[in-house]
Amino acid sequence: MNVLGLSLPMWAARTSLLPAIMILVNARAEPAVFSISRPLLHSQVIPISQVSAEMEAQSPGVGGARVVHHQDLNSKILIALIVASTILAGILVALLLFWIYRHKNRKNTDKKRAMSTGLSRGLQLNPVTNKFDFSAVTDKKGSLAVFEYLMLEAATNNFHESNLLGEADGGRLYRACFNEKLHAVVKRLDAADAQDTERQFEVEVNWLGKIHHQNVISLLGCCIHGETRFLVYETMQNGSLESQLHGPTNGLALTWQVRMKIAVDVARGLEFLHERCNPPVVHRNLKSSSILLDANFNAKISDFGLATTSGTHNKSNVEIVGALGGLAPEYLLDGKLTDKSDVYYFGVILLELLMGRNPVEKITTAQNQSLVTWATPQLTDRSKLPNIVDPVIRDSMDLKHLYQVAAVAVLCIQPEPSYRPLITDVLHSLIPLVPIELGGSLRVSEPANPSLT
Known part of the structure; x- marks a missing residue:
């Protein structure tokens, strides 16, 4: 009884542990769904040693799994390092090539900047190479060319003093010879303030790229070289009116007839700016250095770097520029600018x-x-007037014409802007004093000075 009583609990405990052991074994081997359909018999019990052996056979040891995992991880890290190094090297090579490209193509970048400046204003800019057709540049209205700096340097003999035509607003004018058929004037803007240079450059490109008149200078193209800006105008062999009047020749080439023709040409140019441009344009800086003369002394207005649209401008938004003695009084005192300001400058x-x-x-x-x-x-004293006239023309002019021109000048330089005439009225007053062959209406049969006949 005692032996049987001891063996029964042991057998019961043994049989009750077997299902739990089998569940653990199956869970370690692989997930599976099972059910116990009938009670486990003693004959079906599997020894624990056998279960352990099967578990080791079905599932690799912990140590073997760690080795395989580290090998895969090391391989992946090595591949990632190789790929990253390759990409980094590629980026460095690309940056080096980009720097070389930018260094060698700085001129092309400047050209694109100039073209973008023009295109933003509705202008068509065409690149110019050493071989180009001058007529193709000048015949297309609204089209400007972008010149290479080396071309300008060669055409002006490296901007030699012998090619200097005179000083202009914000820069100097140089005679340029590109080839036998192409001659031009290059204006080099060298203002002390880079912002002023840029502003003047953009204004000139803006205005002259759109304005086309026989007495307004034609802008052929432009050039950007570093901080320096260049404007290329149509050829004007005789330079500026200032250089002709106040230069080495002291006006010897400017006869009375030529001087009156120049006055009419300038008045025609101003009339176009004031009356026919939309919106009307005030030159703002008209002076003898702004008047350029071609081979036949046809006068054309240039230096539009300070031009502005017509209308009253107060002192708060207008910068006072120019020699004090040559400025319109309302511009000097109050900063007011109108078309009558240009009339004052014309009188000067x-x-x-x-x-x-x-x-x-x-x-x-x-x-x-x-x-x-x-x-x-x-000017209003007829006895004194002939004595203050330039000696170059003193003996070749008609006194009647002299008095008429002096009367027009007096009206133009009136301190009160409302007393000044419109430029159209000035033009109509001067045209009868210029011979027909020079663009006026004066006939040879009309009384004139002996030199005209």
Whole structure:
């Protein structure tokens, strides 16, 4: 009884543990769904040693799994490092090639900047190479060419002083010879302030790229080289009116007829700007250096770097520029700009043509004298007027015509803008004083000075 009583609990405990052991074994081997349909018999019990052996056979040991995992991880890390190194090397090579490209193609970049500037204003800019047709550049209205800097350098003999035509607003004018058929004027903008240079360059490209008139300078193209800007105009062999009047020749080539023709040409150009442009344009900086002369002394207005649309401008938004003695009073005092301001400047140019003197002359080291202030009292005195005229034309002019021109000049330089005439009225007053062959309406049969017949 005692033996049987001891063996029964042991057998019961043994049979009750077998299902749990089998569940653990199956769970370690692989997930499976099973059910116990009938009670486990003693004959079906599997020894624990056998179960352990089967478990080891079905599932690899922990140590073997770790080795395989580390090998795969090391391989992947090695591949990733190789790929990353290759990509980094490729990026470095690409950056090096990009830097070389930018260094060698800086001129092309400048050209594109110039073209984008023009295109933003509705202009068509065409690149120019050493071989190009001059007529193709000049015949297309609204089309500007982008010149290579080396071309300008060669055409002006490296901007030699012998090619210098004169000073202009914000820069210097050079005679340029590209080939036997192509001659031009190159304006080099070298303002001390880079922003002023850029602003003047953009304004000139903007205005002259759209304005086309026989008495307004034609802009053929432009060039950007570093911080320097260049404008290429149509050829003007005789330089500026300032260089002709106040240069080495002192106006010897400018006869009375030629001077009146120049005055009419400038008035025609201003009339176009004031009356026919939309919106009307105020030149704002008209002076003898802004008037360029071609081989036949046809005058054309240039230097549009300070041009603005017509209308009253107050002092808060207008920068006062120019010599004080040559500025319109309302512009100097209040910063007001209208088309009548240009009429005042035209009157100063008329005085220069008549007197052969600068708008502002130095009397002493500390004192300057305005041509307007000096001439005004004598312009209305017929006894004094002939004596203050430029000696170059004093003996070849008709006194009646002289008095008429002086009267027009007096009206143009009136301190009060409302007293000044419109430029159209000025033009109609001067046209009868210029011979027909020079663009006026004066006939040979009409009384004139002996040199005209």
